[in-house]
Amino acid sequence: MSNKDYYKILGVSRTATEKEIKKAYRRLAKKYHPDVSKENNAEARFKEANEAYDVLGDKEKRAEYDSFGSAWNQQRQSSQGWRRQQQSGNPFGGGFGGFGGFGGGGGNSSIFEDLFGGQSGGGFSSKKPQNQNASISVNLEDVFHGASKSIRLPNGGNIQVKIPAGIEDGKKIRLSGKGSNGGDLLLKIQINPHKQFKLKGKDITVEVPVSPWEAALGTTLTAPTLGGSVKLKIPAGTQSGKKMRLKGRGLAGKPAGNQYIVIRIHTPPANSDKEIQAYKEMEKTFSSWNPREGK
Numbered sequence: 001m002s003n004k005d006y007y008k009i010l011g012v013s014r015t016a017t018e019k020e021i022k023k024a025y026r027r028l029a030k031k032y033h034p035d036v037s038k039e040n041n042a043e044a045r046f047k048e049a050n051e052a053y054d055v056l057g058d059k060e061k062r063a064e065y066d067s068f069g070s071a072w073n074q075q076r077q078s079s080q081g082w083r084r085q086q087q088s089g090n091p092f093g094g095g096f097g098g099f100g101g102f103g104g105g106g107g108n109s110s111i112f113e114d115l116f117g118g119q120s121g122g123g124f125s126s127k128k129p130q131n132q133n134a135s136i137s138v139n140l141e142d143v144f145h146g147a148s149k150s151i152r153l154p155n156g157g158n159i160q161v162k163i164p165a166g167i168e169d170g171k172k173i174r175l176s177g178k179g180s181n182g183g184d185l186l187l188k189i190q191i192n193p194h195k196q197f198k199l200k201g202k203d204i205t206v207e208v209p210v211s212p213w214e215a216a217l218g219t220t221l222t223a224p225t226l227g228g229s230v231k232l233k234i235p236a237g238t239q240s241g242k243k244m245r246l247k248g249r250g251l252a253g254k255p256a257g258n259q260y261i262v263i264r265i266h267t268p269p270a271n272s273d274k275e276i277q278a279y280k281e282m283e284k285t286f287s288s289w290n291p292r293e294g295k
Helices: 006-010 018-032 042-056 059-088 108-116 140-145 212-217 273-285
Strands: 132-138 147-152 158-163 172-175 185-191 198-200 203-210 219-223 230-234 243-246 259-265
Touching: 006 018, 006 042, 018 042, 042 059, 132 147, 140 147, 140 185, 158 172, 203 219, 212 219, 212 259, 230 243
Parallel strands: 132 185, 203 259
Antiparallel strands: 147 158, 172 185, 198 203, 219 230, 243 259
């Protein structure tokens, strides 16, 4: 181990408690672990933090470090070597055994099991984080109002995903750290077709049927929207196919989309003698009118 200020590396004071030291180490380990970090110097910072915690996380090593400063390790090696010589009777025995190397003695292994599911500080996984793509089908009501959906992750777990109000078909939601080996999961939105409303971008279209006399004389009717029904005035002389705009009634956004009402004139059937006679009277009344004139 080199002559470094381990307290400075972990960002704690020399009077820090064991709990404070452990908390500081966990924060740095999660930030710089090479399997998950995107920092350029992640591996070096990770090793440095591991080295510091190996000493400060061990009461005996920390006491020696506080007493001898940068010379603590040499003092520790000398003491351990002398003890082994006394035990074995070999004046040259012991070598360098006993000093805490990278990943040893400081309780790092148990912390890494908590942080990274069993990966110890003594080595790195050969698997790198990878982004994954997936899709989720949602209803038009979900993207109009916003919703929360449960999905199954690649690892088999479940997670609640927030569907933002106004998100468009084909857009992706990024779930950080939910992909392979800590990568991101890119969730593509697929909006299901609706039986009544049609969606294009953020605009919504719906067809509203009217009778011939409503179109001819004008009326006020109730039109459906995803946000609830609205009153809509139909001008006299409205033709089939006329499009009327309800500003801001489409999907949420900046700006919000619009809803369009398309008028469709429906002709009632002539099933009885009375109904047939009514159409004949209409034919006489409008005998001068030719719907194909000029076409």
